[in-house]
Amino acid sequence: MDKRLIEAVELFEDVMVFGTERVLKNVKADVWQEYSLEQIQVLKLISKNGPLTAGIIADLQGVHKSAISNRLKKLEDKDLIEIVKSEEDQRTKLVDLTDAGLNVLKESDQAVYAYIHNLFSNHVKDDELDNFLIMFRKIKSILKLEGERE
Amino acid sequence: MDKRLIEAVELFEDVMVFGTERVLKNVKADVWQEYSLEQIQVLKLISKNGPLTAGIIADLQGVHKSAISNRLKKLEDKDLIEIVKSEEDQRTKLVDLTDAGLNVLKESDQAVYAYIHNLFSNHVKDDELDNFLIMFRKIKSILKLEGERE
DNA sequence: CTATTTAGTTTAGGGGGTAAACTATAAAAG
DNA sequence: CTTTTATAGTTTACCCCCTAAACTAAATAG
Numbered sequence: 581m582d583k584r585l586i587e588a589v590e591l592f593e594d595v596m597v598f599g600t601e602r603v604l605k606n607v608k609a610d611v612w613q614e615y616s617l618e619q620i621q622v623l624k625l626i627s628k629n630g631p632l633t634a635g636i637i638a639d640l641q642g643v644h645k646s647a648i649s650n651r652l653k654k655l656e657d658k659d660l661i662e663i664v665k666s667e668e669d670q671r672t673k674l675v676d677l678t679d680a681g682l683n684v685l686k687e688s689d690q691a692v693y694a695y696i697h698n699l700f701s702n703h704v705k706d707d708e709l710d711n712f713l714i715m716f717r718k719i720k721s722i723l724k725l726e727g728e729r730e
Numbered sequence: 731m732d733k734r735l736i737e738a739v740e741l742f743e744d745v746m747v748f749g750t751e752r753v754l755k756n757v758k759a760d761v762w763q764e765y766s767l768e769q770i771q772v773l774k775l776i777s778k779n780g781p782l783t784a785g786i787i788a789d790l791q792g793v794h795k796s797a798i799s800n801r802l803k804k805l806e807d808k809d810l811i812e813i814v815k816s817e818e819d820q821r822t823k824l825v826d827l828t829d830a831g832l833n834v835l836k837e838s839d840q841a842v843y844a845y846i847h848n849l850f851s852n853h854v855k856d857d858e859l860d861n862f863l864i865m866f867r868k869i870k871s872i873l874k875l876e877g878e879r880e
Numbered sequence: 881c882t883a884t885t886t887a888g889t890t891t892a893g894g895g896g897g898t899a900a901a902c903t904a905t906a907a908a909a910g
Numbered sequence: 911c912t913t914t915t916a917t918a919g920t921t922t923a924c925c926c927c928c929t930a931a932a933c934t935a936a937a938t939a940g
Contacts, residue, residue: 584859589846591866599873600750605792616895634919642755644898649920654895671905671918696739703872709734715865716741722853723749766926784888794929799889804926821887821936 609691611684619655622648623677623685626661631676633666660684759841761834769805772798773827773835776811781826783816810834 604617611620618641625640626632632640638648652675655661660681666672677685704712754767761770768791775790776782782790788798802825805811810831816822827835854862 584863585847585850588850588854588859588862588866589843591863591870592846592850593842595866595869595873596746596750596753599869600746601792602873603746618896635917642751643896645919646899646921647897649918651896653920666918669906669918673919692743693739696742697735699872700735700738700742704738704868708868709738711861711865712738713734713741715861716738716745718854718858719745719749720741722849723745723752768927785886793927795888796890796930797928799887801927803889819887819937823888 603695607691607695609688611687612691615658615660615684615688619651619660620685620688622651622655622675623660623681624689626675626677627682627685631664631674633672633674635672637675655681753845757841757845759838761837762841765808765810765834765838769801769810770835770838772801772805772825773810773831774839776825776827777832777835781814781824783822783824785822787825805831 621641622637625637629640634648634652635645637652638645641648652661652663656663658680659678661675662678663673663675666674700709700712771791772787775787779790784798784802785795787802788795791798802811802813806813808830809828811825812828813823813825816824850859850862
């Protein structure tokens with residue numbers, strides 16, 4: 581098991597770290613010239629679970645609340661989100677998407693989807709696909725990503 | 731195939747994009763407080779293929795040459811690399827690692843390895859490992875990452 | 881010898897991030 | 911009810927990332 585485990589670790593790092601960079605560089609999405617991936621990720625989180633508070637977004641993105649504060653300011657300036665005070669707690673702000681924000685997210689999602697779909701269609705045979713699903717479900721479980729998509 | 735392909739695309743995005751973030755955030759390496767991942771990636775590229783020119787490093791990292799110029803300056807200031815002029819072309823500079831650079835790379839590699847090794851040991855059964863290797867070799871081939879590691 | 885190309889640098893302006901210090905508000909303690 | 915503590919979010923300094931344009935110096939092409 582040792583030698584195979586060593587290879588698995590190296591492959592995992594190659595694919596997850598360098599492969600992800602490659603994928604992100606290869607996706608063609610105009611909106612990625614205007615908005616950073618982190619900004620789009622905020623839109624995605626709100627689209628899925630919104631409206632959200634800045635604190636929850638910070639938790640979900642795994643960054644300091646000050647990073648989120650600055651990010652939300654930029655997204656608000658770009659009219660992709662709207663922020664309202666919570667009725668229960670005047671300190672708390674609730675962030676939701678605007679129509680423009682939804683459109684940006686949609687365009688990004690479509691580009692990512694198209695690229696990955698093309699990758700799979702051209703390189704993965706039908707009988708390999710089941711193995712793929714099994715393995716990626718496994719990895720997702722290992723990395724505890726269940727909360728990301730319901 | 732359609733529905734499975736849709737799930738595969740979604741899983742791929744979840745695992746590759748969000749999963750990679752999760753992995754990188756979970757790895758505990760002191761050197762990652764001092765040096766950015768991109769800086770360490772330079773060290774890794776040089777360690778593997780060095781000495782390298784700035785232009786080649788830019789190509790390998792997929793960024794603009796000005797980004798590399800600035801990055802190499804920081805790495806030189808931190809004594810992790812040494813830069814010498816090429817004998818054949820006075821415009822060209824060759825970048826190599828110092829002992830300190832090798833040490834930083836070693837510490838980072840060990841931390842990543844330990845984390846991923848632990849992940850696999852705790853979650854992946856022996857009979858799943860072969861499937862893992864097959865799938866990750868496949869993904870690596872799809873993403874054309876062969877040049878990353880020999 | 882002149883014009884063009886190439887390797888790398890510098891700079892402006894965009895983004896990311898942390899942490900400390902801060903304001904305003906809510907909750908807890910007395 | 912008042913004071914203290916905790917919390918939500920903001921601001922700022924300082925680090926990193928990046929692109930693109932403009933630049934210098936050297937090599938190459940004609």
